[in-house]
Amino acid sequence: MIAPQATDTRHWRFHADLEKIGWLTIESPGGSVNTLSREAIMELETLVARLEDLASSDELIGVVLLSAKDSGFIAGADISEFDAMSDFSVLPEALRRTHALFARIENLKIPVIAGIHGFCLGGGLELALACHYRIAVDDEKTRIGFPEVNLGIFPGFGGTGRSIRQAGPVDAMGIMLTGRMLRARAARGLNLVDKLVRHRDMLRWEGRRAVLEQRRSRPAPWSKRIMGLGPLRSYAAGRMREQAGRKARKEHYPAPYALIDLFEQHGDDWKAMIRGEIDAFVPLMGSPTATNLRRVFFLSEGLKKQGEKGAGFSRVHVIGAGVMGGDIAAWCAYRGMSVTLQDLDMARIGPALERAEKLFRKRYRKKREVDAAMLRLVADPEGKGAARADVIIEAVVEKLEVKQEIFREVERRLKPGAILATNTSSIELERIAEALEDRSRLIGLHFFNPVAQLPLVEVIRSQFNADEAIARGASFALAIGKSPVVVKSAPGFLVNRVLMPYMLGAVEQVERGESKELLDAAALAFGMPMGPIELMDTVGLDVGRSVAMELGHEVPAESRFARLVAEGRLGRKSGEGFYRWDKGRAVKGPVPPHADLAGLGRELVKPLVDATALVVEEGVVASPEQADIGVILGTGFAPFLGGPLKARADGRA
Incomplete structure (x- = not known):
C-alpha cells in the first residue's frame, strides 16, 4: 500500500510511512523556539481533520509528534499575541476552539505519541498532555512545566484538568501554582511523562515502538486522586491559599487564587476543571497584573539581545x-x-x-x-x-x-x-x-x-x-x-542611586520613632519583596552607610544608624542591626495597626520612583523601559506594577 501523501504548512510537516505511522513535526518559522500561535493552532486543526480521516479509513495506526527545533518541543503559546487576545470579544472563542482541538486529538482512536526534548512549557505541555503517551529525553536541557503564573494567568488549553488527571491534584496544582520547571526524571515521577530515553535521536525509534504497541498513559493512582474528593479538596485548597499568601497577595497576583478557586469547585472531575477554565481565565488575561507582567517579560527578553554575537569566554x-x-x-x-x-x-x-x-x-x-x-x-x-x-x-x-x-x-x-x-x-x-x-x-x-x-x-x-x-x-x-x-x-549608577533615598527615608522615620515593623509591612503591602529596614540590615549597615556617603547623603554621627555601625552591629551578617537576626531571619515584633498600609507603602516608595525618573532625565540609563526593568531585576520592585515609572504613569506609585 502506498503511504498517504505528505502535507506541509508554515508550522507543521506531516507524512505517513509504509508502516502507517504518521510523523507530525512542528517547526515554527522565524524563531529559535516553537510556539503555539493562532496560525499554528489553525493549521493543526486542518491536520487533525486529516488524521481523523486517515484513522477512520485504517490508513493510519498512530501518530508521533516531534519538534525539528534544537531548543526543544514547544515553549508555549505565542506571548506576542497575548495583548490582542486579551480582548473579551476574541479570547473566549479562541480558547473554546483550542479546547475542542485538543479534545479531538485526545479522542482519536489511534495513539498519538509526544516526543519531548528541551523546552516543553505552557501550551506545549498542554498539547503533550492531550496526546496519549509521552516520551522525554532525560538530560539537563529538558524542562517541563507550566510557567503561566509568572505572566499573571494559569494554563488555559485544558492543562489544569489533564495535569490533575495525570499527576493527581496536589502535585499538579503545586506545579501550576509555582511555575517551576521540572527535569524529565521528575516529570516521569509525577506521571506527566511515561517513558525516558537517553538521547534525542532515540525519540523516533521509541515513538515508533509506542505506536506499534498501542501504548496509552495511565492516570494518577487512587492514592493521589483522593485529595481531590469532598472535604479533602476543601482542606487542600485552604492549604494552597495559605502557601500562596506567603509569597503573593491576592490583590497583587490574582491568578494563583483564581486557579485554587477553580480547583475547589471542580477538582474532583478533570473534565469539569477544563470546562471551567475559560470563565476563570478570561478576566485574568486582560488584568493590569497580566498586562504588566507581559511587559516585564518582553523587557527582560530584550536584554538578551544585547552584546556581541560569537563572543566567547572560558x-x-x-x-x-x-x-x-x-x-x-x-x-x-x-x-x-x-x-x-x-x-x-x-x-x-x-x-x-x-x-x-x-x-x-x-x-x-x-x-x-x-x-x-x-x-x-x-x-x-x-x-x-x-x-x-x-x-x-x-x-x-x-x-x-x-x-x-x-x-x-x-x-x-x-x-x-x-x-x-x-x-x-x-x-x-x-x-x-x-x-x-x-x-x-x-x-x-x-x-x-x-x-x-x-x-x-x-x-x-x-x-x-x-x-x-x-x-x-x-x-x-x-x-x-x-x-x-x-x-x-554616575554616583550609585542605577540601582543604588534609587534604593538609597528609599532606604534612608525609612531609616529617618525610624530615627523619629516610627515602628520599623510598620514600615516594612507597609512596603510589603505596596508590593515590595522586602521592607526597607530589613533590606538595610540585609545589605549591611556599614555598606549602606558607605554608599550613602558616597552619594552625598548625610548620616549624622549622633544618629542610631551611625551608632549601630560604630558598635559593629551591622545587620544580618553580624546577627544584629536594626533587627536582631536568628538563623538568617529578622526577629520582628508586632505590626502596629494602620488604616492604609498600602498607602503608607506608596509614600515610602515615592523617593525610589522619583529617583528613577531623575536617572532617566540625566541619561544614566537609555530609556524609561531600561530603568524599569533594571530596578525590577535589581531591587525586586513590584513586577505586577510593571516598574516604578510604569506604576507612576498608571497612578499606582
Whole structure:
C-alpha cells in the first residue's frame, strides 16, 4: 500500500510511512523556539481533520509528534499575541476552539505519541498532555512545566484538568501554582511523562515502538486522586491559599487564587476543571497584573539581545574573595567557566570556597557535578590566572586607592582583548580608571547580593569606553546567565542611586520613632519583596552607610544608624542591626495597626520612583523601559506594577 501523501504548512510537516505511522513535526518559522500561535493552532486543526480521516479509513495506526527545533518541543503559546487576545470579544472563542482541538486529538482512536526534548512549557505541555503517551529525553536541557503564573494567568488549553488527571491534584496544582520547571526524571515521577530515553535521536525509534504497541498513559493512582474528593479538596485548597499568601497577595497576583478557586469547585472531575477554565481565565488575561507582567517579560527578553554575537569566554579571574567576589567566582564556575580567585592568602580564600561548595551542592544533583565545579574554581593567592583570563573582575573593598593600585598592577599582565572590570557599587569608573594607561579598558560589571539569586548585572560605561567594550561586557553577563542593563558611570549608577533615598527615608522615620515593623509591612503591602529596614540590615549597615556617603547623603554621627555601625552591629551578617537576626531571619515584633498600609507603602516608595525618573532625565540609563526593568531585576520592585515609572504613569506609585 502506498503511504498517504505528505502535507506541509508554515508550522507543521506531516507524512505517513509504509508502516502507517504518521510523523507530525512542528517547526515554527522565524524563531529559535516553537510556539503555539493562532496560525499554528489553525493549521493543526486542518491536520487533525486529516488524521481523523486517515484513522477512520485504517490508513493510519498512530501518530508521533516531534519538534525539528534544537531548543526543544514547544515553549508555549505565542506571548506576542497575548495583548490582542486579551480582548473579551476574541479570547473566549479562541480558547473554546483550542479546547475542542485538543479534545479531538485526545479522542482519536489511534495513539498519538509526544516526543519531548528541551523546552516543553505552557501550551506545549498542554498539547503533550492531550496526546496519549509521552516520551522525554532525560538530560539537563529538558524542562517541563507550566510557567503561566509568572505572566499573571494559569494554563488555559485544558492543562489544569489533564495535569490533575495525570499527576493527581496536589502535585499538579503545586506545579501550576509555582511555575517551576521540572527535569524529565521528575516529570516521569509525577506521571506527566511515561517513558525516558537517553538521547534525542532515540525519540523516533521509541515513538515508533509506542505506536506499534498501542501504548496509552495511565492516570494518577487512587492514592493521589483522593485529595481531590469532598472535604479533602476543601482542606487542600485552604492549604494552597495559605502557601500562596506567603509569597503573593491576592490583590497583587490574582491568578494563583483564581486557579485554587477553580480547583475547589471542580477538582474532583478533570473534565469539569477544563470546562471551567475559560470563565476563570478570561478576566485574568486582560488584568493590569497580566498586562504588566507581559511587559516585564518582553523587557527582560530584550536584554538578551544585547552584546556581541560569537563572543566567547572560558577563563575568569576574580580579585577579592569576600562575599561579593567569592560569590561571583562561584557563580562563574557554576556556569561552566574556569575561575581563579585571588586574595591576600588562603585564610581569606578558604571561606569563599566553602560557600561555593554549598552553592554547587544545592544546584547540582550529582556529586561528580559538584566535584567538577570545584575543580573549575581555583584558589590563586598570587594572581597568576590574571594573565590567562578572558575576564578580570575586581571585587575588593569600596576604597578608591585600593582599587586603583590593583588595576595598576593587573593592567601590565592583561592579555589582548580581555575584559577588565570592577564590581564597584558606587565609585565612578573615571576615578578608578585614572590609574590606568589605557582608560578605555575598564568597564563596570556590578553584581548584586546574593549573586546566585539576583539576575541583574549593571554594565557600567565610563566616558572613556567604546561601544565594543560595553558590548563585550553585556555578552559576558549573558554568558553567565545574567541580565545586563547598560548604565552610565554616575554616583550609585542605577540601582543604588534609587534604593538609597528609599532606604534612608525609612531609616529617618525610624530615627523619629516610627515602628520599623510598620514600615516594612507597609512596603510589603505596596508590593515590595522586602521592607526597607530589613533590606538595610540585609545589605549591611556599614555598606549602606558607605554608599550613602558616597552619594552625598548625610548620616549624622549622633544618629542610631551611625551608632549601630560604630558598635559593629551591622545587620544580618553580624546577627544584629536594626533587627536582631536568628538563623538568617529578622526577629520582628508586632505590626502596629494602620488604616492604609498600602498607602503608607506608596509614600515610602515615592523617593525610589522619583529617583528613577531623575536617572532617566540625566541619561544614566537609555530609556524609561531600561530603568524599569533594571530596578525590577535589581531591587525586586513590584513586577505586577510593571516598574516604578510604569506604576507612576498608571497612578499606582
